[in-house]
Amino acid sequence: MAEKLIFEISQKGKKSYTMPCWDGCKPIDIDKKFLRTEHIGLAEVSEPEIVRHYVNMSNNNHHVDKGFYPLGSCTMKYNPKINEKLSSLDGFTEIHPYQPEETVQGVLKIYHDLADMLCKISGFDKVTLQPVAGAHGEWTGLKVIRAFHESMGKPRKKIIIPDTAHGTNPASIVMAGYEVIELKSTEEGLVDIEELRQKFDEETAAFMITNPNTLGLFEKNIKQIAEIVHSKGGLLYLDGANFNALLGIVRPAELGFDVMHYNLHKTFSTPHGGGGPGSGPIGVVKKLEKFLPVPDVVEENGKYNFNYDMPDSIGKVHSFYGNFLIVLRAYIYMKVLGSDGLHKVSENAIINANYIKKMLEDTFDLPYKQNCMHEVVFSSENLAPFGIRTLDVAKRLLDFGIHAPTIYFPLLVHESMMIEPTETESKDTLDDFIIVMKKIAEEAKTNPELLKNAPTTTPVRRLDEVMAAKNLNVRYEKK
Numbered sequence: 499m500a501e502k503l504i505f506e507i508s509q510k511g512k513k514s515y516t517m518p519c520w521d522g523c524k525p526i527d528i529d530k531k532f533l534r535t536e537h538i539g540l541a542e543v544s545e546p547e548i549v550r551h552y553v554n555m556s557n558n559n560h561h562v563d564k565g566f567y568p569l570g571s572c573t574m575k576y577n578p579k580i581n582e583k584l585s586s587l588d589g590f591t592e593i594h595p596y597q598p599e600e601t602v603q604g605v606l607k608i609y610h611d612l613a614d615m616l617c618k619i620s621g622f623d624k625v626t627l628q629p630v631a632g633a634h635g636e637w638t639g640l641k642v643i644r645a646f647h648e649s650m651g652k653p654r655k656k657i658i659i660p661d662t663a664h665g666t667n668p669a670s671i672v673m674a675g676y677e678v679i680e681l682k683s684t685e686e687g688l689v690d691i692e693e694l695r696q697k698f699d700e701e702t703a704a705f706m707i708t709n710p711n712t713l714g715l716f717e718k719n720i721k722q723i724a725e726i727v728h729s730k731g732g733l734l735y736l737d738g739a740n741f742n743a744l745l746g747i748v749r750p751a752e753l754g755f756d757v758m759h760y761n762l763h764k765t766f767s768t769p770h771g772g773g774g775p776g777s778g779p780i781g782v783v784k785k786l787e788k789f790l791p792v793p794d795v796v797e798e799n800g801k802y803n804f805n806y807d808m809p810d811s812i813g814k815v816h817s818f819y820g821n822f823l824i825v826l827r828a829y830i831y832m833k834v835l836g837s838d839g840l841h842k843v844s845e846n847a848i849i850n851a852n853y854i855k856k857m858l859e860d861t862f863d864l865p866y867k868q869n870c871m872h873e874v875v876f877s878s879e880n881l882a883p884f885g886i887r888t889l890d891v892a893k894r895l896l897d898f899g900i901h902a903p904t905i906y907f908p909l910l911v912h913e914s915m916m917i918e919p920t921e922t923e924s925k926d927t928l929d930d931f932i933i934v935m936k937k938i939a940e941e942a943k944t945n946p947e948l949l950k951n952a953p954t955t956t957p958v959r960r961l962d963e964v965m966a967a968k969n970l971n972v973r974y975e976k977k
């Protein structure tokens with residue numbers, strides 16, 4: 499049964515708390531002029547009602563704590579509970595961003611040390627933790643790139659991306675005031691070096707790529723790519739959303755990258771989805787350090803302070819200092835795993851993806867045959883003769899309690915299905931998934947109607963997603 503809106507169960511006068519009253523207890527005396535005069539329109543429900551409402555809603559949803567979530571590009575790994583436990587301590591949640599620095603030394607140390615750890619594993623000279631999403635990191639990085647080129651005389655006009663780029667890349671490029679130039683991939687799914695050489699001129703500010711790319715393939719010519727870009731005075735930007743495949747294996751700065759964003763909410767655990775909250779720090783090489791957002795957290799003789807004295811900085815990109823509790827979760831995650839643990843994360847992420855690739859290569863089309871990194875892209879074009887599309891496969895998976903992979907992205911693969919198992923899944927879970935995928939492929943041939951009508955076991959059935967997107971209505975109207 500669909501859960502009612504909380505406003506529909508609201509009844510005037512109900513409260514979701516009980517407070518003891520003792521002799522002499524009376525309300526705090528607040529001057530009338532500070533009191534609200536109008537009802538603010540919140541729902542009024544009892545404590546058990548509110549608890550059940552949210553528990554029921556979470557039961558209607560799929561989430562990482564409930565089952566397998568192989569949503570490619572998103573790295574929906576399991577988030578260790580120790581992250582939650584520690585980051586909910588009062589010492590972290592009850593502080594204020596404007597407290598005097600001497601009263602939050604521990605927190606400043608965490609900012610300082612996490613930035614340091616991110617530098618160490620990526621080879622960059624300096625990291626800012628201020629941006630609050632991958633896309634926000636991209637935009638911040640591109641602002642830094644613009645500031646650098648301006649300091650060299652002119653900002654330049656264009657930024658090149660491959661046709662496999664994540665949608666946020668062209669969007670951030672336009673937001674940063676640049677024109678987007680798209681590069682076609684080779685048959686192998688990699689950057690076409692010759693085309694890059696032709697297109698990258700002195701009006702091009704940067705080449706922005708993901709490595710491994712969104713097909714899950716490592717750009718093996720990356721050093722040559724860096725040479726081409728640098729020979730024209732350009733900069734090389736790494737979309738680090740796929741860093742889960744590189745931890746402890748390779749440091750991006752050593753491959754020739756000048757700027758990179760990290761998605762702390764992907765690579766370094768932290769629950770995510772539904773638009774936030776996240777954290778998208780950026781790392782840069784020495785010559786770009788001075789353009790980073792203000793303030794920086796600096797350490798001097800064991801004392802930590804904010805440094806606002808950064809005349810070349812692009813300025814602030816978010817209120818206060820970014821999403822501290824996400825930063826904190828990443829810090830805990832890295833501290834718990836240590837450098838050996840981080841290395842194993844990437845090894846296992848890569849092994850898991852290649853296992854799925856091998857086990858399903860005869861069941862679905864596999865457009866790129868070489869070994870993949872942490873994710874693998876299939877296509878369901880082989881099911882087209884039965885009238886079945888990738889959307890149907892994805893919807894049917896929900897009936898088995900498995901979240902669908904990313905579908906119809908990357909755009910250059912028809913009917914694509916992008917599967918990212920992550921390192922946190924056991925071989926048993928992967929085997930169950932493989933069995934289900936084979937079963938669905940079989941159903942496509944024997945009972946396509948079943949797939950067309952899926953899902954049949956979820957709280958809501960197949961939705962008209964186009965209508966939902968075009969006629970969005972999130973307002974509660976009293977009937």
Ligand SMILES: *Cc1c(COP(=O)(O)O)cnc(C)c1O
Nearest residue numbers: 571631632633664666708737739
């Ligand atoms: C997730 C992702 C982004 C954007 O990150 P957000 O934190 O969602 O803004 C950018 N590029 C790639 C390849 C991604 O997977």
